Amino acid sequence: MQFSSFCFGLTVFVALSSQTMANSPMSPASVHTNPEAVNKPEFIPEYITAEQIQAFEEFEQLAQSGKEPAYLTKASHFLKHPLYPYAQAEYLKSTLSIDKKVVINQFIGQYSGAPFTNALQHKWLNYLAANTFHDAFIAAYAPGVSVKLDCQYLQIQIDNGHLVEQLDEQIYQVWLSQSSLPKRCDTVLDAWSDAGLMTSKRILERTKLAIKHNNPRLADYLAKQLDDQDRYLAKMWKLAIKSPRRVIQPGFWLDYSTEEFEILNHVSSKLVFANPERFNSWWSTVRSKFKQSGHVGLIDKKVAIALAVNGAPTALTKLNQIESELVDESVKQWRISAALRTGDWQQVLNTAKSMPEWLQVDPGVVFWRARAEFELHQSDWALLQLKEVAERRDYYGFLAAQFLGIDVSIRHEPLNVAQEQLQAYSEDDGFQRAITLFRYGRLLDARKEWNLLVEHYDDRALETMAYLAAEQGWHDRPIFTLSQVGYLNDIELRFPLAYEEVIVSAAKQTNMPPSLLFAVARRESSFVPDAFSSAGAAGLMQLKPSTASFVAKRRVSRNQLFQPERNVQLGAKYLARLMAKTDQNPVLTLAAYNAGIHKVERWLPNEPMTADAWIETVPYKETRNYIKAIYAYDLVYQARLGQRSTLLADLTKLAVEPEI
Template sequence: MANCWAIPQFWLDKSRSALISILLALAVVKPVHADPLDEQRELFRQANQALAAGQLQKFKSLSAQLSDYALYPYLVYEELRRRLWKADSAELRAFLAAYPDLPISGDLRRNRLKFLAQGKKWQEFLDFYTVQQDKTLQCYFLQARMHLNRQELLLEDIRSLWLAGESLPQECDPVFDMFYQSDYMTDDLLWQRIRLAMGNNNPALAGYLSRRLSDTERKWGIRWVDTHNNPARWTGAAAFEDTPQAREILVHGITRLARQDVSRALANWESLRNKYTFSEADKGRALRELAIWSARKNHEMATELLDTIETSSVDDTILHWRLVTALANRDWHSLLRWTSGTPPESVTWQRWYYWQGRALEETGRTEEARVFFQKIQDERDYYGFLARDHLAIPYEMNHRELQEQPEAWQEVATFPAVIRARELYHHGMLYAARREWQMMFDALSNYQLQIAAVFAAEWGWHDRAILTLGRAMAYDDLVLRFPVVFEQLLRKYADQRQLDLAWMYALVRAESAFMVDARSVSGALGLMQLMPATGKQTADRIGFRSFENVYLLEADKNVTIGSAYLKQMTEQFDGNLVLATAAYNAGPNAVLSWLPKEVCIMPEIWIEQIPYEETRKYVSRILYFASIYDWRLQQKVIPVKDRMNMIPLRKNLHAANAHCGSKLASVVLNQ
């Protein structure tokens, strides 16, 4: 069912590029006596160097020539920042008034506020203060009002900050001490925060707060913490009197116990529900957690418990565990029942309809199944492409570029934040450039965001173009969303290591969106998001000399090492792209532990059962990204199903074809 696609001729037409060039040039037009843009850029570079070297006179001379340059405020800021502790307040206020919307203005204000608070200059602190997200600064603000006896609404504002499920900075302690002595501090208010703390899995904070409860209430706070720490004991004893606090604590205990021992949680819940007058909401919460954890642990009661969830309460989590349970047991009738009707708004409707169609297929209702596949066949995603595979029709990419409206494009081209972001990007000041770009989002309409994405792509800033189109919910310009960049580099290593080029492109697109200096919260680096330890091991294996972590932030070195690791995963999993993709994300040991032990399994079923949500979404995303990249590379489009091989037994991993055949049955992955 493959099809060949070519890039539409209208994209190859240079008219749009020409228009962009004209608009960007207009954005920097200056009077004839002004320096050209390239000269301003050079002066800016020299000014930064002079300041870094401490050559203040040279810096002032150079920066004086740049007052009409988009990045002039950054020069002023950098000089101010270096003497913030002694800068004149009027000078700082003038900067903040002149550039109120710049990210660096927020930095300057926050740093000045911290300096003033540490020096206990409370009046000046209040003069400089604006609403802040930083909890420490919020506490300093309350302190300033307390010290200056600004009592109006002070206790109300302290209450709003105090009422949180996490511990707050020590800078809050002085105002909280005052709050604890006020009439605002009641058992009811303490219970509100205890609930927030327990909901945030913070029993230490809940225990601390419980000690402030009155004598009659304190025991319930202590019981809640005890039940959290030992749910089997306290939900089994049923020793509490039937009060609202007791019921709340016991439901919490049952949900905790379900994670540890489903059978015991079920037995304890059956006993408790006959002794306590739980509300319908209490029962619903307990049954939801029991159903989820019974499914996660493949408990024999999973199907029955999942059946108790009302349709109005079904969300993506419940849908997922219903899928896992039904597919593990090949219970197509339950799956059909669970996906009947219109999907609730809180679920991924494409997933719902796809598996409704599959359940109909498996129960012999093939023509009815086609109706549901047709409902999603126009979706350009994993389930939409799989639906087309079942319908045996070719993929339609439905690429549509943004229509040109010169006046609107000119307006965006001259938007100050766009110009500043462009100049920062040109100078390699990527963090600052991204902050400018991010702050611009709320100021632009969705159409204007799409125009900005076109500009970003024209500059080569593809990760911002992709991000911006996502923010605008504009998914049809596939040339912008799936750029063919680093082609020589990626093609070289795809050929050298005999890797599927479109698959490799899909992986880079999913990992980093082509951000060369991408850094994940877990520490993965660069285009192919390699962990430093993995990078070093792979570099050593391929004879890469003198590896350093920073190499992963260079495109050529990252792809050299990343493609070698991808090849390693491909070989370890016998060319199975589904398994290799999962292993690249979750690690090979995890994937090995998820392989079936008794019979082979269809790849689409295995993917739905992947225990890690991130990996599950990652694998499905890369599979359909690869088909889109086939189209972008102007090569034969490989259907998603043709990149998905049967999932073999672990013991027969390297002889999958000999042992899988067409025999399929249920399999349960280790959760």
């Protein structure tokens, strides 16, 4: 289940650390808080009772009402409240006046980028434009608030005597949109066109943009303004995107030009993965014709990877023919995968050894090269390499350790946060707003405030704030923030025992290891309780309402899935159900949780494979990384909980059969 959040991007790191730490391995007893961080400062002691939260919400409502005297009377009671700027922004929005120009501009400048200023800035600029306060508008203007306001600014500049040529790039960037523009832009664009700056090549770029984003009405409107050659290209773009199979039919291509190769390169991914053998057959007949107009190696690479994903016998040969400058992580992955599919350790060894020099240090390449060497010769070199890999705190490190029958190397180095740093950053206005919003349950604005902190502070400050957030029970911020700043060694902060009571209870009810439920929640949502994905999955364990309803045998709404206890209970039951469907195979269970049981059934091997090898053959990168991450996270949480689980035991011995 691919997680995304509505206010931040989520990057999930399969690697728990990029290198070995000097500290001793972490055991449950040795996981500790940095002793320098004792006597933590008390902060935000007020404003957290239900009565105080209600009082502030009523104050905000008063600010929104526009009742100026009543608001100003009450304001004195809330001046020191961390969220006072939110109420002040509402008050200024509800009482806009040119007489408040200085106050409003200063407020927006002081809190630039904060969640509460965006709506105020938008309303303020619209007010100034509507009332023809042009000088005030120019002074207050900031690009990107809205397209309509951008065009208003450009029109005022033209009216003030600026040449359209001077504004060319600004107008072009506003105009180059996949969507239709507001009427406010018409006069600006007319002047731009009259100056000869709306060229056919530029119109073609916007036409392509509209086609790619499925806006045929705009694309057709723009195409009418193109010259003959560009109109023909626009028609080809439209046909190719609407029905990619057209591109391999006779007569589609006119002259195999650079412009036509761009079309092919854009649509070929969808086409080649739909039927790699058919596309490869067609490509072999036209490749030479495109050779002078485009980098045909780009298409060769797609064909080779698609064949590998499909398990074609010719895949490894094709992959080895890819131009060296195009070899990347995906090529490496599918070369290893294709070699493993053969079941021939010599082929695996040869493939690993043939990787470019820069990939020879890749942990996956090192592991599989050493593993193949060990299977073939049981050499001391292979054993030494596997022991070195086993020192890593990541998927391949853990895999190597379990293969060798030694303890995995989980190492913990707590953040070194001094008392004065805790005190200083706990008093930061932006930090206090973020924490208070979190405590009030206003999670979206809380995360937006946190993102501003990330933009404005250095890594050391953010480490301190991450620690403070964890102390307040805001566990997802340290996970994201420490990954962003590159500090991966505080295992307590990066793998918190969040929602412990809920998760342990669900584990007991379903006979699932609590470490696995922690690992799934950590990977799925990073413990963001209101997380939801573009696919409709919601909550800690990212369940779709349809899946949750099926498991619960009654309707479950998305809002119910935002309740941690309900979400984890259903997620644990769903995992248990998948375990039963996959014949108690945990690797297939995790793959099914991520991609669906029917896809997993299609991915099963023709011959039995060990689980570690099968994982490398999974077609979806997201699912491969998902399984690897859960495997690693589960071992970390076993250490954190002081519990052993054999569910995700040695993947080098666990079998994946052709049928389940």
